[in-house]
Amino acid sequence: MLRAALQxxxxxxxxxxxxxxGFQRARFxxxxxxxxxxxLALELGRMPVLPEPANDTPAKPxxxxxxxxxxxxxxxxxxxxxxxxxxxxxxxxxxxxxxIAMRRIGEDRSERLDVVPAQLRVRVTIRPRYACRRCExxxxxxxxxxxxxxxxxxxxxxxxxxxxxxxxxxxxxYRQAATLARQGIKLDRSTLCDWVAKSCWWLRPLHGLILAxxxxxxxxxxDDTPLPTLERGLGRTMDxxxxxxxxxxxxxxxxxxxxxAYLYAPDRKGxxxxxxxASFRGVLQVDGYAGFKALEKxxxxxxxxxxxxxxxxxxxxxxxxxxxxxxxxxxxxxxIGEIYxxxxxxxxQPPEQRAAIRQSSTAPxxxxxxxxxxxxxxxxxxxxxxxxxxxxxxxxxTGLERFLTDGRxxxxxxxxxREIRPVAVTRKAALFAGSEGGGETWAIATTLIRTAILxxxxxxxxxxxxxxxxxxxxxxxxxxxxxxxxxWRQPDTAAAA
Numbered sequence: 405m406l407r408a409a410l411q412x413x414x415x416x417x418x419x420x421x422x423x424x425x426g427f428q429r430a431r432f433x434x435x436x437x438x439x440x441x442x443x444l445a446l447e448l449g450r451m452p453v454l455p456e457p458a459n460d461t462p463a464k465p466x467x468x469x470x471x472x473x474x475x476x477x478x479x480x481x482x483x484x485x486x487x488x489x490x491x492x493x494x495x496x497x498x499x500x501x502x503x504i505a506m507r508r509i510g511e512d513r514s515e516r517l518d519v520v521p522a523q524l525r526v527r528v529t530i531r532p533r534y535a536c537r538r539c540e541x542x543x544x545x546x547x548x549x550x551x552x553x554x555x556x557x558x559x560x561x562x563x564x565x566x567x568x569x570x571x572x573x574x575x576x577x578y579r580q581a582a583t584l585a586r587q588g589i590k591l592d593r594s595t596l597c598d599w600v601a602k603s604c605w606w607l608r609p610l611h612g613l614i615l616a617x618x619x620x621x622x623x624x625x626x627d628d629t630p631l632p633t634l635e636r637g638l639g640r641t642m643d644x645x646x647x648x649x650x651x652x653x654x655x656x657x658x659x660x661x662x663x664x665a666y667l668y669a670p671d672r673k674g675x676x677x678x679x680x681x682a683s684f685r686g687v688l689q690v691d692g693y694a695g696f697k698a699l700e701k702x703x704x705x706x707x708x709x710x711x712x713x714x715x716x717x718x719x720x721x722x723x724x725x726x727x728x729x730x731x732x733x734x735x736x737x738x739x740i741g742e743i744y745x746x747x748x749x750x751x752x753q754p755p756e757q758r759a760a761i762r763q764s765s766t767a768p769x770x771x772x773x774x775x776x777x778x779x780x781x782x783x784x785x786x787x788x789x790x791x792x793x794x795x796x797x798x799x800x801x802t803g804l805e806r807f808l809t810d811g812r813x814x815x816x817x818x819x820x821x822r823e824i825r826p827v828a829v830t831r832k833a834a835l836f837a838g839s840e841g842g843g844e845t846w847a848i849a850t851t852l853i854r855t856a857i858l859x860x861x862x863x864x865x866x867x868x869x870x871x872x873x874x875x876x877x878x879x880x881x882x883x884x885x886x887x888x889x890x891x892w893r894q895p896d897t898a899a900a901a
Contacts, residue, residue, distance in 0.1 A: 418728075422789045425727035428606035431697035437722050439737055445632045473745040481515050488518070500584045524587050527559055552875045553602050560871035563603045566596060571849040572857070574829040589786045597838065604848040606874050607867075609884050611848045614855055615665040615680075619890075622686035623812055625820035626677060626696065629827055630666065632836040633843050641836045644843050645669050645829055646850075648678055650820040652858070656812050657754045662858040676700045681831030684708065686812070689817050691716045692800055699775040712803035714740060715816035720793035732780050732790060739773045747815050762808045770805050774798070823854055852889075859889040866892055 449793050497506050525699065534544045552560055569575040577596040584591055618624060626649050633644035647669060652662035668675040674695030681688070681699065685707045690696040692712065700710050718740045725733035746766050750758045777794050786791045807813040827850060837843040855861040872877045879887060886892070 409784075411876055415787050419787060422724065422727050426597055437719060437737060439725075439741070453689040466870050468605060472818045487515075490650075496597065518810075524584075524589060550875045550877065552871055553599060554604075556599070558599055560875060561868045562587060563599055563869035563871060564864050566599055566704060567603055567849050567867060568853060570600070570834070571846065572826070572853040572863055574826070574833050576830075576834040583651050597691060597842070600849070603871065604793060604845045606871060607848055608880065610870070611665065611851050613885060613888060614851055615649070615667070617661075618649050618651050618663055618665050619681060619684045621660070623651065623653070623689065624681070624686065625650045625652075625685060625689045625814075625817050626681075627691065627817060627820045627824060628672065628677075628693075629831075631827075631831060631843055631846065632764060633670065633840060634836055634838050636839060643672070645672050645676070645839070645845070646824075646847060647676060648820050648827075649680065650823055652819045654701060655751050655814060655819075656743065656758060657752060658812075661888075663855045663857065663889075664820065665855075666827070668837075668840070668847040670840060670843075678702065681708070686710050687813060689713065689805070689814060689820075691817060692796065702863060707808070710803045711806040711810075711813050713817040714804060714816075715818055715821075716744065717793070717797045717800075717804065720789075720796060724789050729792065732784065736773075736793075737774075739769065739776070742769055743773075744815065758811030759809060760811075762811070763848040766900075767805075768839060769810050774801055774805075823858075826850070826854065856889045861889045861892065865894065869895060888900075 410673070427560075498504065499506050499854045503657045529549065531546050531548065532668060535542070536674075552558070558566075566577070567582060570577060577593050577600070581591055581593050585872070603739065614791040618661055626647070628645045628647045631644040631646045632641040635642050647667045648664060649667075650662070651660070653660050654662065667680050677695050678699050679752055687709050688696060688699075688714065696710055700708050718737065721733040721736040721740070724730050726739060743766055746761065746769075750761050753761075777797055781791060781794045781798070784794070807815055830846075830850075837846055856866050866889060869892070873887065
């Protein structure tokens with residue numbers, strides 16, 4: 405009896421120590437989950453046979469560089485930048501020996517990157533009035549141009565600048581107000597909030613089109629992140645959420661445009677993704693959140709199938725190894741690293757080739773790991789973090805191995821997790837959304853900016869042109885698809901074509 409109580413107490417102490425070390429690592433440690441494969445292999449007493457994956461989102465291998473070596477731009481600066489030439493010539497071109505005029509035999513050119521600080525300017529619209537001395541029909545004048553904000557000060561370019569600065573670069577509105585004040589423009593933060601809300605009113609239809617594009621795809625990545633939201637009149641925040649849905653088939657050679665859409669919700673209930681994905685049919689790549697599992701079960705026709713994320717399983721073993729140096733966790737990391745190493749080699753290949761290589765090379769590794777995990781579960785305490793990590797993997801194993809038979813699927817959900825990181829940066833600077841309407845505005849602006857970036861489009865130039873065309877009425881509601889980032893062309897490019 406006493407021995408059982410002692411074992412239970414020791415297991416409890418180990419669990420609490422693991423929790424404390426996890427908090428310490430989250431507060432003071434590095435956020436990277438990179439591990440040294442060679443070091444793990446040496447800990448287990450065997451020689452490493454596989455290269456270390458760069459991280460849990462492997463990319464094509466690059467040339468290794470000395471960590472202490474400085475990164476330099478050894479190529480030319482972009483050709484589209486304006487060149488301001490400065491010629492440093494000799495004041496006297498006569499030969500210092502004989503005095504005869506010297507002949508120019510060449511020159512040395514060097515380039516440095518310069519900057520002209522952003523400068524505000526005022527666009528003045530002048531509309532002359534005309535009247536006829538003989539007629540009595542009154543005064544004639546060209547109609548006033550439409551404005552995104554009726555009677556407001558900002559142009560569409562300034563509105564785009566404010567949106568991109570906050571939701572693209574993480575610069576909250578109070579800092580933008582301070583920047584404007586240094587140039588003599590004193591605006592209250594509430595004024596900037598009003599600008600953002602009215603800009604997103606214009607952009608809301610594009611947000612809907614991007615979401616429809618994503619949910620119409622056969623494979624979607626989904627995740628969510630907290631967005632504290634101020635409760636009106638209570639002076640406190642509630643736990644709002646931003647739900648992110650993304651598509652990106654470039655890893656399997658797909659040519660469809662990548663996109664990400666965010667939707668705000670005041671909570672994390674399972675009804676939220678069920679409503680967001682009401683029209684979706686296909687494979688949903690997600691973590692182990694119960695709401696996604698409920699969505700799959702609610703579709704009696706099997707129209708939604710879940711593929712789970714290996715990075716989430718890997719993270720559990722990484723945290724255990726970082727805190728306790730457990731050899732079982734180290735072995736799990738090595739086994740998962742072998743799977744990622746194969747994925748690194750087949751990234752960018754067609755789905756058929758990826759599926760064939762996975763069946764021949766990866767499937768045996770996955771089957772062996774499942775057998776190994778079941779064996780280890782009997783060796784560890786049932787209440788330990790290690791047992792919980794093993795049970796998590798075995799419980800989700802069907803979804804974890806789904807990628808083996810479908811070359812279009814990814815090994816993890818890092819595509820959507822990468823798109824959540826910019827939200828976290830902005831959230832850390834802004835602290836919270838001012839209201840539920842502010843949360844919806846956050847979702848709309850971030851959707852457009854991140855989707856533009858995914859498609860290699862300058863979000864500020866794109867949003868400026870989109871707002872100008874929508875406000876002026878140049879583009880009708882039935883033509884909005886032409887303004888999506890993957891269909892958009894800059895005005896000068898379109899004119900040249």
